Amino acid sequence: GNSVTQMEGPVTLSEEAFLTINCTYTATGYPSLFWYVQYPGEGLQLLLKATKADDKGSNKGFEATYRKETTSFHLEKGSVQVSDSAVYFCALTLNTGTASKLTFGTGTRLQVTL
Amino acid sequence: EAGVAQSPRYKIIEKRQSVAFWCNPISGHATLYWYQQILGQGPKLLIQFQNNGVVDDSQLPKDRFSAERLKGVDSTLKIQPAKLEDSAVYLCASSPSIRLDTEAFFGQGTRLTVV
Numbered sequence: 001g002n003s004v005t006q007m008e009g010p011v012t013l014s015e016e017a018f019l020t021i022n023c024t025y026t027a028t029g030y031p032s033l034f035w036y037v038q039y040p041g042e043g044l045q046l047l048l049k050a051t052k053a054d055d056k057g058s059n060k061g062f063e064a065t066y067r068k069e070t071t072s073f074h075l076e077k078g079s080v081q082v083s084d085s086a087v088y089f090c091a092l093t094l095n096t097g098t099a100s101k102l103t104f105g106t107g108t109r110l111q112v113t114l
Numbered sequence: 115e116a117g118v119a120q121s122p123r124y125k126i127i128e129k130r131q132s133v134a135f136w137c138n139p140i141s142g143h144a145t146l147y148w149y150q151q152i153l154g155q156g157p158k159l160l161i162q163f164q165n166n167g168v169v170d171d172s173q174l175p176k177d178r179f180s181a182e183r184l185k186g187v188d189s190t191l192k193i194q195p196a197k198l199e200d201s202a203v204y205l206c207a208s209s210p211s212i213r214l215d216t217e218a219f220f221g222q223g224t225r226l227t228v229v
Contacts, residue, residue, distance in 0.1 A: 034217075043118075044157070045219075089157075099162060
């Protein structure tokens with residue numbers, strides 16, 4: 001079946017450090033790929049997306065590139081801030097024939113300290 | 115634009131009791147999802163509606179869970195009877211389209227504790 005695998009957390013970084021959160025997927029077909037973020041006390045919200053191979057999604061300094069050859073969509077940020085502390089979810093959508101189904105990974109908690 | 119509204123925010127019940135959650139999606143969004151998020155795990159899709167029809171309920175435990183979306187707008191999710199393992203956050207989301215590249219908008223969720 002279709003699935004998303006993320007690196008386990010928590011990830012603890014100092015402010016201004018470089019961030020990578022790994023995400024790989026398994027899918028029959030050509031999914032769209034997403035990163036959603038959940039800040040403390042808030043609902044899930046879209047961070048960025050990419051809809052085809054080699055597309056790069058970007059937002060708020062975060063980037064991720066859709067790599068079909070390695071079935072990956074790793075999240076990166078060059079310099080993290082304390083305000084980036086949150087849980088990050090990698091996700092994909094795939095057409096089931098009648099609709100698109102949104103499937104999530106298990107999430108990676110990021111803690112950024114001063 | 116108003117977001118996805120869910121109520122209640124928190125609920126504590128005893129096992130074998132019943133509980134219902136309510137969701138009001140963003141106006142005009144045809145697709146509505148219910149997810150279950152157990153602590154430390156990613157959201158798991160329970161049921162997906164397109165307007166008022168079910169398009170995916172393959173992971174819904176139908177012996178105890180039910181959901182409806184009357185008139186293709188609001189939705190309710192019910193658990194009867196609840197078990198301890200149903201303790202989780204129940205998320206409602208809506209989307210304007212079934213296109214693969216369309217963002218889903220989430221409510222803040224209902225945290226259910228079964229004791």
